[in-house]
Amino acid sequence: MKKIIDFFLSLKLTVVLLALSMVLVFAGTLAQVDKGIWTVMDQYFRCFIAIIELSIFFPRTWNVPNLQIPFPGGFLIGTLLTINLVAVHAASFKIQTNGMRRIVGVAMLLAGILVTCGVMFGWGTAPVAATDSDAFWRVFLRLGRGTLAAVVFYIACVLLYRKRAGMVLLHAGILFLLIGEFITALFAVEATMTIKEGETVNFIDHSQRLELAFTEKSNPDHDTVTVIPQRKLKNGATIKARDLPFDIKINRYMVNSSQPRPLQGIPEALKENYPQYEGYGGRLYMAEMPEVSGATGARNAPAVDVEFFDRASGESLGRYVLSLWMYPNFVNRSWDMPTNLKVGGKDYATYFRFHREYLTSPSGSPYSIKLLDFVHEKYEGTQMPKDFASQIHLINQGDDVDRELRIWMNNPLRYARQTFYQSGFLPDDGGTVLQVVRNDTWMIPYLSCMIVFVGMAAQFVQSFSRYLRRDA
């Protein structure tokens, strides 16, 4: 037991773990030449055991044996570092004061936690926060709030730990940052929102989650949408949804598929293995593709090869390929290719699409965004973009919000726990693409940055002045 404790108390462990993390980060960077960022993240950083391929360390033209080396992953290193850090501090940085000083110190510590929580959960910010001027003051104020928390903590640390205050504070800040990133990795949601000029949209498209959606419009009051989540779309699975009069058999789930091309122009050799599809797949070629690399900046377009069966008769309704390429928001509204199924006298418009989330504010009332105008400015005499901006109208009748706002480069809108960023635009500047992120711990990096800064600066100033005094 003592051996284990000593193991975690050793600075050697810190150094070894940090060195391992360097190798991991280096490998994870090189791997992005071939692989997409999300794959690299899962394979290297957001896991306990990473698999490093030997070939990534060499030029791709060399013929390197494809060795797979297991290596401690990001979560494992992070956890061990955390244990190591807490253990070292618990063992060697004991609270060095007692009596009144200790009580005041603990009180300051609680005050610091209070300030931190206040800053994290939006103290001093407007419910609808968009900026009209430059980023300067907004970010400055945020860092200022972080500094306030850091200074309160520092006073507490000075009271409790005396000379080691800076050391304790800076490591606490790092721990805070790691925890924040861990929470982000688990809970943050990234999505996009595509709006044409003049259009009102009330939903967002989750970037990392897909779904199979069937929309039926016979009811005059509302549309009936049935959704099959991505995790159910396994090779060979048969899905029986209660609200649908047919069963869905998944022949194949494809991680990436090729951009639709007319079938006539495809070489015979490729067409040989291409299944006989109904619908768009019968006219267009959409075949399985390897995953895209992070280097190209391209995105994967997953697809499913499915066959529908009438539940009553068991008869096949045809085999279809449903690709993300057919979903208009994936292709910036360049086209729209719904697959229409006619079963039992009803029409089902079918998409394989991003998971759709309808916008609601924390009070539960729905809201929507209308794009009034999209501006794409270029530098005079060049094609280089100078500015993108979306003039929007935010409407939430339940919460009595009705405002015109501007979302532009580096100046997002924060509303209802979501943040809307200017991200892209539709062909001919006809509309906007907003990046929508929900991350409740987004203030943690601001706070921990300042906490570490104050701690580190205090520590260095202290040792430097000690050095100068000794030198004199």
Add this chain to the structure above:
Amino acid sequence: MRRTITNIIVVILAFWFFQKGIRPEEQTETEFQINAFAHLPVKFDGRKKPIDTVARNLLTVLSSKQSVRTDSGEKIEAVQWLLDNIAGRPEAVDYKVIRIESLDVLSSLGLEERKRFRYSYRELLPSLTKLDGAARSAFAKENKSRDLYDRQVIKLANKLYLFQNVMSSFEDPSSIPQDQLLGTAQRYMQLENYSIPLVIPPTAGNNRWRPLMSTLLAAHPAMSSIGHDVDVSADPLAVHMGVMLAAYREGNVDVFNGELMEFGARIQTDSPAVFEKISFEVFYNRLSAFMKSAQLYLLVFVLSCFGWLFRKEGLLSAARVLMVFAFIPHTFAIVARVFLSGYPPVTNLYSSAIFIGWAAVAAGIIIEFCFRKKAGGIGNLVAGVAGFSTLLIAHFLAGDGDTMEQMRAVLDTRFWLATHVITVTLGYMATFVSGTIAVFYIFSGLFTRRLDEETEDGMYRMMYGTTCFALLLSFVGTVLGGLWADDSWGRFWGWDPKENGALLIVIWNAIMLHARYGKMVMHRGFAVMAVFGNVVTAWSWFGVNQLSVGLHSYGFTDSASFTLAIFVVVQMVICLAGLTPAKKWKSGTTQ
């Protein structure tokens, strides 16, 4: 007393060195007023600048030099070279300015290898179609499947396309026959989609900058006949410019000078704001402070080497004065760039090199004054070598064109450029400074007897102190970068290669400090680790860009990969040398 006199002489010499070339040769009334021509305003790549800058940048792109040497040995300034070309002087096509280093490309174009690798446009003319074809087929390939030849062809073709576009934008279409007019108009419209110099400034009737050729074409007498319902009364500015160039072509000095003055006077009355900052930029160009500072830093380094090794305080003091004196124009030029571009000092790889050099010299000066007693001269050495090498790197990075380019929309936030970029660059700098001291430590210990106990202790303290700063700056800088990302697209940390590079520096500095606190390394081990810090920093400064992944990859050159590899190997060798047993060390260190 003797030292004071030496220092004064050093200052005077340095001053003389810097003022050289600022004032151009006087031109009499019977000569072309090329100096005045250099001050004409142009909007190019989205920034207003003097035509002097356009000429220098274009010439640098083509030949990596800022002047031309003719076959007879005469030196021609960039602006005159440009004027000769755009006016269509017959000798212009014979200037040997197009640098082609690749032997494969040369042989495919049917050219002989020659000293300095520079070829004239006339020599290239017969094989231009061939080059265009090769470039097109290389463009058609995917980035990964392009081989070295493809990349070099693309590089050369891009240079020539740029050159041709600039030349075409100064064409005078007034003599084009009517039946070719429509084709010319279409060609010009296409040309306007590219970045070309806009030389006709906004005037009372027109608030946009316009290129010469289209403005002249609009005034072509036959234009109204092909259905263009435009005002055919010629734009007076364009006419002045057109006549000016024609006069230059024909060698008519009086007409050229007269039209030039008219052109300038007209802008002055119509929109005087156009001339703001223009003369200052010409002055900045002529000062070429970075090149001159670089040469002085080299001298500082050489002087300090001798002064330090042989303990000559006089040499060290002269080097110290020289260092400060080279630092002043270096600082001035950085401030001038901020003033001219309107951006914080670091916006691209070029400016990062200049800024790292500046900060390293500043650090050298501070070190010199803090540790003067214990280890005098080390600050000089650091400043000399860092200032020289970074400015040299900057010189090689300047070959891509305007170094004061406008920022793309994503990166254009002055707040983040001023905080994140500056801090993280200072973090690079501090790591490099610590690594440089370590290299001196290892060299002097291994090959000389200079590394006595006191010096060793002083150098160790310097390394430790700078590493502390490096950790602080690189950590804060990296986190600020994450905050920028969070503020721009909602992702604090995305494992983007450049982010990872910065993170590696942070981790490495943290490892160094923990190894020291845990007493895992002493003086020598710490120095070896600091040298490895150079490798880590160089990789995240340049190596990451070579991967061409992610949002940060704005700088990319082929030869840079090779240079980087050499640098890494050299540093690793120094690390190994630092690990040799103490008895092999001439200084026989105690640690």
